[in-house]
Amino acid sequence: AREYFQPKLAAxxxxxxDSAAFDAWRDGRTGYPIVDAGMRQLLGEGWMxxxxxxxxxxxxxxxxxIEWTHGARHFMRHLVDADLxxxxxxxQWTAGTGTDATPFFRVFNPVTxxxxxxxxxxxxxxxxxxxxxxxxxxxxxxxxxxDGVLGGYPSPIVDHARERxxxxxxxxxxx
Numbered sequence: 648a649r650e651y652f653q654p655k656l657a658a659x660x661x662x663x664x665d666s667a668a669f670d671a672w673r674d675g676r677t678g679y680p681i682v683d684a685g686m687r688q689l690l691g692e693g694w695m696x697x698x699x700x701x702x703x704x705x706x707x708x709x710x711x712x713i714e715w716t717h718g719a720r721h722f723m724r725h726l727v728d729a730d731l732x733x734x735x736x737x738x739q740w741t742a743g744t745g746t747d748a749t750p751f752f753r754v755f756n757p758v759t760x761x762x763x764x765x766x767x768x769x770x771x772x773x774x775x776x777x778x779x780x781x782x783x784x785x786x787x788x789x790x791x792x793x794d795g796v797l798g799g800y801p802s803p804i805v806d807h808a809r810e811r812x813x814x815x816x817x818x819x820x821x822x
Contacts, residue, residue: 656744659821664717671804672707673721675774678796678803680787681761682706684774691774693727697737698764704741705755709814710805715742743818752818754811761787775800 662668671677675686685699695703700722707718719738723729739745743753765771768786772779777798778786789796796802 652739652745653743655821656742656818659817660712661714662712664713666711666713668711668804669707669713669717671801672703672711672713672718676801677706677805678790678801679706679757679761679807680768680771680775680778680789681765682757684765684771687774689722689725693725698760699770700737701741702755702757702760704738705753706757708738708742709754710757710807710810712810712814712817715739715744752815754814756807756811758787758807 672682672686675683675690677683677686681699682703685695685703688695688699689703704715704718707713708715715738719734722734722738723731726734736745761768761771762784765787766784768778768781768784771786772781777800778789780797781789781792785792789800790802
């Protein structure tokens with residue numbers, strides 16, 4: 648359960664898991680509100696909705712290029728409903744390496760996902776106090792606010808569009 652179902656994808660070049668990017672993801676400080684809300688909820692309650700699990704997993708693997716095993720291990724340490732089979736399958740599905748994998752080219756856009764599944768931003772505002780005063784869907788792109796990011800909330804640590812292209816190139820290099 649902890650090995651790649653599709654071993655050829657283990658050869659993909661990954662970023663180091665001991666990086667500042669992994670720390671930002673783990674701590675909910677990536678600058679992408681739906682990702683950060685999910686990670687803060689995980690640390691605060693030991694749980695998050697399955698949709699949010701997919702969003703944060705996609706972000707780690709496909710935006711930060713960190714191997715799925717590191718995220719899976721982090722989830723197992725913190726989830727109150729941690730189940731090895733479900734956890735590993737979910738991570739491999741998102742990473743495109745499992746038995747029933749999502750197509751490798753599916754990269755969740757954290758802004759689009761936030762707008763679609765938290766249209767009014769209530770979930771984000773609950774878990775990110777720095778953004779509580781941002782009204783409506785604007786909470787999903789605080790870097791677009793006229794006065795910039797508020798209350799010490801970080802700017803995005805990566806450009807999603809650029810990292811999506813990088814993820815696709817990495818996957819194509821080992822297919």
